[in-house]
Amino acid sequence: MTSTRPGVAPDRLSHRAVAGGRAWPLGATFDGAGVNFAVFSAHATKVEVCLFTHDGRREIARLALPERDGDIWHGHVEGLTPGTRYGLRVHGPYDPETGHRFNPNKLLIDPYARQIVGPLKWSDALMGYRVGASAADLSFDSRDSAFAMPKCVVADTSFDWGDDRPPRRDLRQTVIYEAHVRGQTMAHPGVDPGLRGTFLGMSSEPMIEHLTRLGVTAVELLPVQCFFNDRFLEARGLRNYWGYQTLGFFAPEPRYMSQGAVWEFQAMVRRFHAAGIEVLLDVVYNHSGEGDELGPTLCFRGIDNGSYYRLTGAGRHYLNYTGTGNTLNLDHPMVLRMVMDSLRYWVEVMHVDGFRFDLASALARGPSGFEPESAFLDALRQDPVLSRVKLIAEPWDIGPGGYRLGRFPHPFLEWNDRFRDDVRRYWRGDTYGAAHLARRLLGSAELFDHGGRPAVSSVNFVTCHDGFTLADLVSYAHKHNEANGEDNRDGHDANHSENFGVEGPSDDPGVKALRDLRRRNLLATLFLSQGTPMILAGDEAGNSQGGNNNAYAQDNPTGWVDWSGAEEEFADFVARLAALRREYPVLSQRRFLHGRRRTEGDPPDLEWRRADGAAPTDADWQSPDWKAFGLLIRESAETAVCRGDRDVFAFFNAGDEVALRLPDGAWRCRLDTRAPATAPGPSVSGQAVMAAQSIRVYVRDEDARLAARKAAAGTTE
Template structure:
């Protein structure tokens, strides 16, 4: 499918079930002049194809597709509109907003039932015959085990535009992201996996361009095989491939945030750029009658993955990024859409079946955003193995615990153990939960502790957009302040939130910039802010906080008990008879049912060992205390002969000290103690076969 160079020319193949004729249009090297128009001569089923001899990589092209213009039947063919190849491996030029992009006459009393005959070629990016060959050398996927994975969600431009150590000519590009300065920072933090906001070619919405804004996040895809041109320094696919190779050499995986639930063509009043013009009735889910679109995504349209050729396109795209570009996995935006069959969401639907049986895709990391706005759209915990899922319950519960909301101890306990009530079924692992306290959508960590109300005025939507409930706390002053008491409280709250994230079972995900105190000024929906609002200000960054994050990640890495694959259910271990998890009050006693239901229960301790069902290997036991109340005396568990304090968020530079009678839990703190390896209260020998 798409354009394939074979050494003698280029073969073109596209899908349309309802077209009457498909024309290939070739363009001059600057994309301004159409130099040839060739009808594809062959049709096998619904695949239209033809070979053009002598054509070379780098050639610019597009398509015009003839067929019925009958919106009431779902058909919107209009050969006056130049179309991007759905399988284009590269795009040249930018989308130029014009009424000529519309298949209908803008302003007509017949609305989208009217028909526009203006040529849109001048305004449409041209598809490029790409050369995907690349010398990978000894590149190999890091294949980091999920128990060792620490994800870092970042944006190509946001990460690099203000980085003083990134070459100015490479800022905002894949090559800039792969610079030594960025890689060194990630390695120091202990990051194993970067998750990039959408990098497949996307469009800036017309209403944003009219307001002088851009689509920053990139969730308006128009090319599922092409890298976004604005992230390329010289327009070459090899720039993306070089970035991946450099990340791999540093031991870091690359995951792409992908948007297969909708496209950038919008609803019936959107432009005709690609899929709509090739076969609207096949590519999109339409309401009864066909004129209007199902809008389970909130963006105007929904891709129809129940159609075999649309599903094939998605699968081909995923395999392309793995096999040709060596990416290590995907995060699926609004993934409930992908699993929605005619009867509703189905964990055994066609998309999931296709993924799970595919030998290429079954070996990469797959992460679902487990919701959309359609009926039954919230499906947290409902995805099949091997999918991981973004866990918003973790975000909300942990924020509320540290904000001091009453009665949150039971919820915190669930989140610390991997949200088993959601994920412990059908053989799924504790690593199924991707835990986060912040993500691109919402407040940054700095803003979580600085604002109680969102401030999205710059988006031009009168502050109506974005989440209204952020479970945040300004610590005594709304927004920026010079008050040293408030600043200290905010710094401690950030450390507590980060510590809770890193210490919990599951896979932790950090938001880029949180480790240096990046703020968006209270904007919790910065999708259109491609500017200093979202670009990380490295020069003003908090180096001390970054060092603390690195110590947290190192602590997690050195204590396997904190990152287990098996869920912990307080079952006794064969090695020592002790339960694998023991909950404790500050006085060392196990909480009673009355304690769990006490709204003022604010100091929760948890003693962790390797899961009863698995081998022990003599790893350190860990006792963690989460105190959102006042300073209090702790009684340490008597299940070990000694405990060493290895983390105290009120003393971020602590390297370790002996703990014993009289140890206190400071107000608003996280403490971590560890027992000597291979120790237990019963004197039993742990199983052999490993070291801590």
Template structure:
């Protein structure tokens, strides 16, 4: 499918089940002037194809489709609209918003049932034939096990745009992502995977352009086979591959946030750019097969992955990014849409079955955002293995516990042990729970402890957009503060949240910038802010916090007991007669049912061992104490006579030291202890 090099030229193959004819439009270099228009004369099933002898990489082209314009029957063919190849590997030029992009006549009393006969070629980027060759220099995927994975969610542009070490012309690009300065920061932290916000080709929405804004996040994909050109200096595909190669050399995986649930063409009022003009009735889920679009993604349309050609396109796209671009995994935006069959969401949906059987995708990481706005859209825990899932229950539970909400001890306990209540079924692993405190969608960690009310006015929607309930706490002052006590309390809260995250079972994910104190000024929906609101402020980075995060990740790496692949349920181990999990109160005693139901129970201990079922010979033991209360007297478990204090969030720079069996815990703190075994003991 798409444009493929042949010994004699280039073959073009395009799907359309309902078109009556297709045309290939060839353009001079630069894409301004059409030089030839060739009809597709060959058709195999619903795939139209033509070979252009003598064509070479660099050729600019577009498509036109003949067919019925009958929106009420689901058809919106308009030969006057130049269309992008859904399989294009590159684009040339930018989208120029114009009413000529619409298949209907804007302002007509017949609305979208009217027909627009203006040519849109002047306003549409051109697809480009590319040479796919690239010197990978022996690149191999890191293949980091799930249990060793620490994810760093980042945006190519926001991460690199303000980095002072990078050359100005490189900032905000794929090349910057692979620059030694960025890679050294990631290695210093100890993260094992970078999860990139969408890099598939996309356009700035018309309503944003009218307000002088841009689609910064990129969740409106139009090109599922090409890296977004705005992040390139010259050649997006080559530069993206170069970044992947550099990250792999450093042992860091690359995971792509992908949006296969909808396209950037919007609803019936949107432009005709590609899918709509090639075969609207096949590509999209339509209400009763007619004029209007299903809108499970909340963006105007929904791609129909139950259609074989659409399913094939998505699978071809995934394979392309793995086989040709060497990416290591995918995070599926609004993943519930992808599993929605005619009868509703199903773990046995055709898309999931296709994913799980594909040999090319067997080694990659698959992560779902397990919700959408459709009926039955919240499906946390319902995805089939080997999926991981973003766990918003974890996010909200931790935020509420550290905010001081009453009665959160049982919730915290569930989340510390990888949310078995949601994920421990169908042979899923504990690593399926992707734990996070902050992500691109919502407050950053800094804003979580600095604001209680969102401040999204820069988005131009009168602060109506974004979530209102963020479980945030400004620690006494709304917004930035120079009060030393407020600043100290905020710093401690951030360390407590991060420490709890890294001491939890499951797969941890941190938001880029949280490790250096990045603030978005209270904007919790910065999707349109391609500016200093989202760009990391490296000059004023909190290097002490970054050092603390690196210490937490190193602790997690050093102790397999903190990152077990299997769920823990307090089963007794045959080797030492000890349960793999023992919950304790601050005084060292096991909590009673009354303690768990006590709203004031906020000092919780967790004695942790390797799984009784799967790691019976392992002896590693740690004791975690989480004190969400005031100053508390603590008694360490009598299981061991001596303990080493590995971590105290009130003293982030303190080295590990031997401690007494009883000690005073500072208010609002997280602690980690390791037994000191007698000499010669194992």
């Protein structure tokens, strides 16, 4: 059915002059004399800006935008200033069967709002249709939703950046720390209680000191763009914790502000930059929080449903490549423009250093599925601002052909879940573990070594927010998500975890020792692998979520990092891993290693070794039970200029104790996961004993090598 019903009340126009204004920039822009409003809608018949009192409770004016340039409606309101609360009402056909769901009774968020205040109060009035009607979403609801909606704010985004400069860390030097603004700080004893859970708390001195100590060079923050709590979660007494239900792509999340000001986010970024730490944002442009056809009308659905979303058939239903009920339509030029404008805003105005794109395959879909040269990916790659920042893809969605690991073009990095799974399987003792681990140690070249992509393209991780923490990975054989209210049906089942005979916490010294060793082996493997390492916040402190591997709704001590039992010795171990990676650049190279020689007389850039010193045979690699092997790493033969970086020999043993034959020459042991606090050992050569379930890293003894060179030259100088 089609309807052009009027709003809930007569127009309440103020006496303010509404001039034509201009069609750019989109959103609400203060120009010193007033505010210019510009809104895209291709199918609307009228667009109104509604002004509210400062507390957002009362609508005081409803102003129709008088001009339309193409599909952009605009107008200038003289005398308005930053701080003005506003929302939108958009008129047009209500005909869900053809994709149109206009309903001017519903107050809408401006997609370009720089600040959003107030909570979303769940009510049936938020729905464009009558809940419970036999016609379902084909019915029409005439109730005003303004009382239940957050309000947009005309924001002043000016900020004194001083001498702030982006750290621009080389990817070879990058260590990513995935963190949640609220979860990182809520239980930290060193953070001011008034700043816990906020941007300012996240960048407080105790946090920066901790991250600097670990050797972190970039924090990757779970979504900080404005989001809301799902209705079904509030009914269970839970909240959206992770933040993957974005409502405003330009507005910082209000719950992370202590003073309700945009500058708090900017101050956080400036503090991190002063410490040499980059800020990366986990962004969710693949869907919105409006859900499917039975979801609320909060923003895009009411502004121009047919343009903003991917629709099926005639248009009533939504393509759902994201598992959330809808997928944004980046094939539409104005939706693509919104995403690009948002990304540039966070770089140019908020000074962030890069992005991790949630369900990035959905962003690159075209008529025939995933397209490596999609409009979105091409737009990013040519953009003079965005092409210079770090771009990380989560290379999958839930749609057909959505798993695209290794298929994103340069300069994208990609989350590598095969690294996660293969490292876990190897240390658990699964069959064929050595052959799979070998690929991951080399940066997953079989996936990424194409199109000139560097070896740092693989973002390697053992744990992330979605799954077990490191402590739980070695303490639980099964997930325990009962607190989520879904009868433990949610979350991954294939965790490749191990509990060492006890499900959950244990006071048994033997069990604890085995778990601690496994944690060290897992993280050591991460830092010894080619690629870009990412660690999960709290893993260095032994944080547990009680076996919950899907804490998306646990905005409580389950989801927060527990610092009360912080393990200083383990944090020191993580810091030593990062320092070892910095000291020996061959552990983080831009070019892949293939066992090639730079020139005929040079040794190969990579040598695989069995414990007896011989090169592995095909039978070794194909053996399901081969568990001990090493690799001798030199600088890649593909590197343009050889710098003579020092060799590193790493040996991985997921089996029993073995006698180890070292490569020729003198070596010093720099890392032993069985003795993590041991200082570098004396110079050794020949044979060594390799403990069970452990890793050792040897480096060339430079003093011994220099002495040998002098002796060969006939000098003692």
